[in-house]
Amino acid sequence: MADHKINPSGITYSCYYKNSRDGEQFVPEHVLSYQLAGRLTIDNADKTFVFNEGDLRLIRRNQLIKFLKEPPENGPFQTLSIYLDQDVLKNFSLEYGYKAETSGVPDGNNVIKLKDHPLSKSFMMSLLPYVEEGQVIHQELQRLKQREAIMILLQSQPELKEILFDFREPGKIDLEEFMNRNFHFNVQLKRFAYLTGRSLATFKRDFEHIFHTSPSRWLLQRRLQEAHYLIREKGRMPSDVYLETGFEDLSHFSFAFKKMYGVAPSKLAG
Known part of the structure; x- marks a missing residue:
């Protein structure tokens, strides 16, 4: 990531x-x-x-x-x-x-x-x-x-x-709300942990307690869901949404999208 x-x-x-x-x-x-x-x-x-x-x-x-x-x-x-x-x-x-x-x-x-x-x-x-x-x-x-x-x-x-001159570090905040607002940012888990006021270990533990899955799996599914919505409902092109939804490259996005939805994003866009 x-x-x-x-x-x-x-x-x-x-x-x-x-x-x-x-x-x-x-x-x-x-x-x-x-x-x-x-x-x-x-x-x-x-x-x-x-x-x-x-x-x-x-x-x-x-x-x-x-x-x-x-x-x-x-x-x-x-x-x-x-x-x-x-x-x-x-x-x-x-x-x-x-x-x-x-x-x-x-x-x-x-x-x-x-x-x-x-x-x-x-x-x-x-x-x-x-x-x-x-x-x-x-x-x-x-x-x-x-x-x-x-x-x-x-x-x-x-x-x-x-x-x-506000030198405070991020305090512990609502993890569910933060992740639902920031899932499309493609940064390392340690960044999400820091910004929610947690150690990486506490972040992973709290995350699995709230979402009942691992952070990496949830992030992939949530990003794909958003991409699917943007392509199918908003008429956006895959080449325009993969970065916006948190993927690093188009080929990885297309592979993951097809694996989850059974159809390539380019076919859905067409």
């Missing part, structure tokens, strides 16, 4: 000339991004977010997302991102006395379109020389830029401290 993960490597630049759906990712750290060109569509289990050229966004840590990168007509898709890792934020919190004061992050605040602010956009553009030439950025310099990003976010939107 795949586990596509954003690598919290400080400052990154993304450039694509063709449409790219990179499947799903587990986001381990907060990400501040600036949309230089093209359109980015982000889906989590609850909502779809669309970002166009000039938009700034903050993606909150510890969540599962899917995204689609669409370049403009006459050029590449481009984004510039800086990752705000927990060590930097904890040190900043200790130095300046910032801390989260609310009991949690409101629903819908996992992906945030930030307000237009000249400081924010000027800062993001100042990062371009660090990535355009593909040069290695000294770790201490990256730390300074991360701290600068935090200061600018707090000045432009002070309420973001409730997200940036």
Whole structure:
């Protein structure tokens, strides 16, 4: 099972000339991004977010997302991102006395379109020389830029401290509800376990108690059921739904689909 993960490597630049759906990712750290060109569509289990050229966004840590990168007509898709890792934020919190004061992050605040602010956009553009030439950025310099990003976010939107300085790990939540909302994310079981506030062993035990089958078997059946519905009832093509429902490649999806339903998904679509 795949586990596509954003690598919290400080400052990154993304450039694509063709449409790219990179499947799903587990986001381990907060990400501040600036949309230089093209359109980015982000889906989590609850909502779809669309970002166009000039938009700034903050993606909150510890969540599962899917995204689609669409370049403009006459050029590449481009984004510039800086990752705000927990060590930097904890040190900043200790130095300046910032801390989260609310009991949690409101629903819908996992992906945030930030307000237009000249400081924010000027800062993001100042990062371009660090990535355009593909040069290695000294770790201490990256730390300074991360701290600068935090200061600018707090000045432009002070309420973001409730997200940036919330250092709690995921608590134990309703496993059945979580899995029914997130089954289409193709990540390792340890990610599902972590996000539901469980060890892997406890996750497997609780899962089998609730669903009366193993996680891997349930995930396969649930994904195939969703794919069957999308193809038969919604008229979708197999090539369009296999990634959406959590499969890594079309051939594996087709084999599993035929084994479960006795007919190839391409025949059902026809």
